Amino acid sequence: MSGEQIKRPRGRPRKFDKAVALKIALDLFRQKGFDNTSLEDLTRALDLNRPSLYAAFGNKETLFQEVLQAYISGPSAYFHEVLNEHSSTEMVRTLLTKSIELLFYNETPYGCLVVMSTASEQLQKTGIQQQLVNALQTHQQKLVACFERAKQTGQLKHTADPERLALYVVTLHKGLSLQAINGSSKEALLALVDQVIELWPVAT
Amino acid sequence: MSGEQIKRPRGRPRKFDKAVALKIALDLFRQKGFDNTSLEDLTRALDLNRPSLYAAFGNKETLFQEVLQAYISGPSAYFHEVLNEHSSTEMVRTLLTKSIELLFYNETPYGCLVVMSTASEQLQKTGIQQQLVNALQTHQQKLVACFERAKQTGQLKHTADPERLALYVVTLHKGLSLQAINGSSKEALLALVDQVIELWPVAT
DNA sequence: TTATTAATTTACCGATTAGTACAAAATAAT
DNA sequence: ATTATTTTGTACTAATCGGTAAATTAATAA
Numbered sequence: 080m081s082g083e084q085i086k087r088p089r090g091r092p093r094k095f096d097k098a099v100a101l102k103i104a105l106d107l108f109r110q111k112g113f114d115n116t117s118l119e120d121l122t123r124a125l126d127l128n129r130p131s132l133y134a135a136f137g138n139k140e141t142l143f144q145e146v147l148q149a150y151i152s153g154p155s156a157y158f159h160e161v162l163n164e165h166s167s168t169e170m171v172r173t174l175l176t177k178s179i180e181l182l183f184y185n186e187t188p189y190g191c192l193v194v195m196s197t198a199s200e201q202l203q204k205t206g207i208q209q210q211l212v213n214a215l216q217t218h219q220q221k222l223v224a225c226f227e228r229a230k231q232t233g234q235l236k237h238t239a240d241p242e243r244l245a246l247y248v249v250t251l252h253k254g255l256s257l258q259a260i261n262g263s264s265k266e267a268l269l270a271l272v273d274q275v276i277e278l279w280p281v282a283t
Numbered sequence: 284m285s286g287e288q289i290k291r292p293r294g295r296p297r298k299f300d301k302a303v304a305l306k307i308a309l310d311l312f313r314q315k316g317f318d319n320t321s322l323e324d325l326t327r328a329l330d331l332n333r334p335s336l337y338a339a340f341g342n343k344e345t346l347f348q349e350v351l352q353a354y355i356s357g358p359s360a361y362f363h364e365v366l367n368e369h370s371s372t373e374m375v376r377t378l379l380t381k382s383i384e385l386l387f388y389n390e391t392p393y394g395c396l397v398v399m400s401t402a403s404e405q406l407q408k409t410g411i412q413q414q415l416v417n418a419l420q421t422h423q424q425k426l427v428a429c430f431e432r433a434k435q436t437g438q439l440k441h442t443a444d445p446e447r448l449a450l451y452v453v454t455l456h457k458g459l460s461l462q463a464i465n466g467s468s469k470e471a472l473l474a475l476v477d478q479v480i481e482l483w484p485v486a487t
Numbered sequence: 488t489t490a491t492t493a494a495t496t497t498a499c500c501g502a503t504t505a506g507t508a509c510a511a512a513a514t515a516a517t
Numbered sequence: 518a519t520t521a522t523t524t525t526g527t528a529c530t531a532a533t534c535g536g537t538a539a540a541t542t543a544a545t546a547a
Contacts, residue, residue, distance in 0.1 A: 294523020
């Protein structure tokens with residue numbers, strides 16, 4: 080027995096799957112950026128004609144927002160999960176390591192969609208850029224809180240400044256996207272993480 | 284006495300000064316990036332018509348190359364001068380500090396032209412992107428050499444790895460451009476430099 | 488079989504892109 | 518004054534951009 084029947088909607092069925100379309104669009108946006116990904120690029124990669132794409136996603140901007148949401152709640156979810164780590168050391172190590180994993184997920188490494196999109200001119204006009212900057216800022220504040228706790232529980236040196244440390248970590252995190260684009264190897268960047276951890280100001 | 288006379292060229296005199304035009308174009312390219320700076324943007328900012336710009340600079344790509352050269356040998360010259368510092372600590376501090384000065388040189392902070400241009404899709408097609416990546420890579424190698432010397436002369440911990448340290452510094456350096464774009468204050472970033480210096484693995 | 492619904496295809500739109508042909512204007516050399 | 522030379526301004530091109538109108542096709546519901 081086949082269990083529940085799939086209730087098909089009324090009209091002509093869709094030629095494509097929205098979820099996989101979003102994944103393909105994600106790769107395109109990561110590779111070329113929002114500004115330089117044309118509707119032509121998208122329809123070719125998705126094997127769609129333009130009106131179908133518009134019927135399904137609205138326009139280029141709303142499509143990008145759907146891609147963003149899928150990215151944030153999917154491959155980039157580690158970004159928030161990491162806040163549950165016990166020690167600040169492990170948190171930083173996991174954050175940077177998983178970030179690198181994601182950058183090198185595809186055959187050719189791409190930058191982080193969120194990080195690189197904050198440098199987009201066209202997204203600045205739409206307000207999406209500011210929304211992304213704010214999200215990153217909020218995340219940074221959560222890092223500050225974590226480091227403050229770590230300091231109070233004696234994990235970090237008493238001279239440690241949680242604000243400065245958080246800025247330090249997110250600056251490294253953003254730098255990783257550019258390094259991946261610039262051709263650094265995954266191994267080199269993972270060694271860089273080790274370096275950061277070795278320098279991390281744990282209490283002696 | 285006026286000394287040498289200015290020998291005027293043959294035809295109709297130029298309406299504009301090439302050097303100041305390059306400065307204006309530099310600001311535009313830093314603000315909007317190569318891809319999103321249109322000929323319309325350039326001619327409006329320079330108060331030129333298009334054929335004049337083409338006669339003087341060739342095309343958009345060669346104009347950008349001239350801007351790049353002026354940038355590298357001008358405001359960004361610190362990037363190479365820094366290699367003459369005596370201690371590795373001072374070198375890193377100066378590199379990052381002067382980088383921040385440059386990012387905040389204008390009223391609104393822009394990213395480094397070289398760093399951000401390595402993420403340009405259109406410059407990738409021209410080969411200029413690879414040229415910039417190579418230049419950054421060469422600079423990184425010089426940092427490695429400096430750190431190797433610092434290690435041999437006992438300035439750095441004997442456990443220090445010059446390769447990893449160089450990658451660490453340039454990753455921070457690239458991250459600074461994104462931070463400036465994302466709204467970090469100059470003061471916060473300078474405090475971040477202090478943080479980096481405090482963590483720097485000097486020999487005890 | 489017929490009506491309804493929705494996604495398809497083809498063909499187009501105005502705006503903008505980088506780049507250019509051509510003639511008028513401004514200077515120096517003759 | 519005339520000629521040679523160079524830059525200027527006006528007007529254009531072909532290509533591409535994001536987005537859409539209208540007709541067609543394919544499915545379900547009645």
